[in-house]
Amino acid sequence: MSLLEGFLLVFVGVFAGFVNSIAGGGSLLIMPLLIFMGLPSAEANGTNRVAIFIQNIFSVAGYRSKGVYVFPFAIYVAIPAIIGAIIGSNIAVDISDQVFNRILAIVMIVIMSISVFKPAMKLNPEELLSKSKVWTSVIAFFFLGIYGGFIQAGIGFLIIATLTSIHGFNMAKTNSIKVFVILCYTLAAVIVFYLEGKIRWEYGLVLALGNSIGAWIGSRWSVGKSDRMIRTILSVMVVALSIKLWFF
Template structure:
């Protein structure tokens, strides 16, 4: 693909991914396959994508904070637990072979789609926050392993967090979203360090993707929070299915 066209493609893809990652999840299911299909080896595409994730989540955190939405210091505790796991996951991602990584990503994309399609609507208005004691310790344990997964591939992790936080800790969907982006921001710092030390980041493409993703995150953090928006779900199903099939046979 011509270099200039890569720039033109990455900005709108980044915007959509930043928006999706902020209001629900799944943005990596678009950006990572796009980078791979552009010709980047899997570890390089994975590392390049992390710069955009780091900036977009920071932007989203600021956006939620400007609306007075925060679960700090609870979100920090979870973030630090996930940060430890992210070093492990990122190292695994660098060592894995590209073809196997593509197959794993394709399977994860399909599994996330199933979660999107069959996760029923829940009532988030009749819940009580539980951010200390046993619920906190349970979440710290869970988020350590989520950090490993996030460091490894990150794809679809937002949906997992939006399933866990309301039921284990009683957070509203809005606070769950704000907590999610904060946690991802913290553990992505660890992943970026690992990928950078291994020289697995294309900074030119990363900054281009970041322009779009940060804008999408800023917009998404101010959007009405809807977990199962029909338009977003339909877009994800069509796009992610196509990319998963392409990756499997790539």
């Protein structure tokens, strides 16, 4: 890895870590960069997980430093996500990159339109975490874990859509749960990719430096900001990344 490549990884990593902590889609920037630097797709996927894992340690710490966390609910949904991620990390899907990217672009637009543009839910605190809603999320996060373990890209959008649709959490709490769950299941994914020899540690650790800086800044910056502002950023990211997925 050259000095220029290292600088580029840190620079892009800061931006990716920032958007991952408040919305999602950072992996859609990092994956093409790693492939452009000569890593095979599988190694780029595995290497990116190292940065994602370390990044989310800082994201979780950033939200907790502002007093934003939802426990034990976050643990309840993290456990099925871990199981799903182990399955997803071992799945080989015979589908072209172009077809997959276009499907993902459509899914992102449809799901996020429900989350971003639907009216805010007015629920009592007891209703937010009712038994039926918790079990619905437990099941949903198992499948989210499979997807996250398999490809990662766009998982943040899907988790945000799931949590806001089922529970009506504000964006700060939603993101705090999101980064905790991703932290947990990514550890499982890293182990799988490591055992398969699909991680380039020198790239992953340098990338993690940038991601971690961006994640710390983003997680702390987003607390106290209006849901409208965060949802606007989220909408812009969804549209921009969907266009990228469809045409490039």
